[in-house]
Amino acid sequence: MSVHLSAIGLEKSYRKGKIQVPVLRGVDLEVEHGELVAIVGASGSGKSTLLHVLGLLDGPDAGSVQLSGERIDNLSEHRRDVLRNRTFGFIFQFYHLLPELSALENVMAPLMIRHGVRAYLAQRKMIRKEATALLERVGLGHRLTHRPAELSGGEMQRAAIARALAGSPEFLLADEPTGNLDAATGQSVLELLRDLNRERGLTMMLVTHDAHIAAQTDRTVRLAEGRIEEWATVLA
Numbered sequence: 001m002s003v004h005l006s007a008i009g010l011e012k013s014y015r016k017g018k019i020q021v022p023v024l025r026g027v028d029l030e031v032e033h034g035e036l037v038a039i040v041g042a043s044g045s046g047k048s049t050l051l052h053v054l055g056l057l058d059g060p061d062a063g064s065v066q067l068s069g070e071r072i073d074n075l076s077e078h079r080r081d082v083l084r085n086r087t088f089g090f091i092f093q094f095y096h097l098l099p100e101l102s103a104l105e106n107v108m109a110p111l112m113i114r115h116g117v118r119a120y121l122a123q124r125k126m127i128r129k130e131a132t133a134l135l136e137r138v139g140l141g142h143r144l145t146h147r148p149a150e151l152s153g154g155e156m157q158r159a160a161i162a163r164a165l166a167g168s169p170e171f172l173l174a175d176e177p178t179g180n181l182d183a184a185t186g187q188s189v190l191e192l193l194r195d196l197n198r199e200r201g202l203t204m205m206l207v208t209h210d211a212h213i214a215a216q217t218d219r220t221v222r223l224a225e226g227r228i229e230e231w232a233t234v235l236a
């Protein structure tokens with residue numbers, strides 16, 4: 001099954017006082033199944049906005065988002081919720097883990113949402129096993145009961161990656177996932193993402209400021225003046 005994601009003529013502006021400030025001015029982008037694409041661009045160029053619109057966290061003012069040719073940005077709230085929970089996984093610069101929950105519980109939470117309370121209670125053991133396996137995959141098998149405050153930055157991002165994988169998404173949307181990490185830790189997180197991309201055919205869009213990170217992806221696009229330009233892949 002080859003699932004691809006397209007942005008067609010996306011426009012988005014934000015109101016600042018009385019004026020509309022355009023951020024996306026007609027973004028066209030096509031991401032193939034299994035691709036690892038870096039999105040670069042100056043601060044404020046709209047990279048986060050684009051990622052949010054692609055992942056249905058926010059809607060465009062004009063244009064559309066299509067999944068294998070089917071428009072998805074205008075679906076009902078319920079159907080967009082299902083896509084957000086199953087088709088897309090998100091990773092953020094500041095991890096966004098729930099501070100009261102252990103690493104394991106943070107990874108189990110989306111599975112709970114996905115299964116519903118009843119099914120969750122019936123399948124709790126299996127869900128716990130699945131979450132444990134994901135944490136082991138990202139190298140956190142020894143940190144299951146740690147809370148976020150008891151983890152390093154790199155460990156928190158690994159836990160967030162495990163959580164994003166919990167719904168078995170088709171697409172992983174990562175907004176500056178290495179932006180808060182030192183170079184060596186950032187590199188190891190990038191390598192983990194690249195391995196997951198290869199071994200699971202997981203399609204990824206990765207926003208980054210770091211040319212060295214971007215150079216390790218399949219393709220880099222640059223957001224400037226509200227539009228996408230293809231960018232030489234080898235920058236470093």
Ligand SMILES: Nc1ncnc2c1ncn2[C@@H]1O[C@H](COP(=O)(O)OP(=O)(O)O)[C@@H](O)[C@H]1O
Pocket residue numbers: 014015023041042043044045046047048049050
């Ligand atoms: N919710 C919002 N309300 C108003 N303006 C916003 C909002 N989100 C982003 N912006 C503005 O849109 C522009 C692009 O923001 P963003 O997508 O976060 O850029 P980037 O991620 O590339 O740094 C910025 O000028 C920012 O101030």
Ligand SMILES: [Mg+2]
Pocket residue numbers: 047048049175
């Ligand atoms: Mg941003």
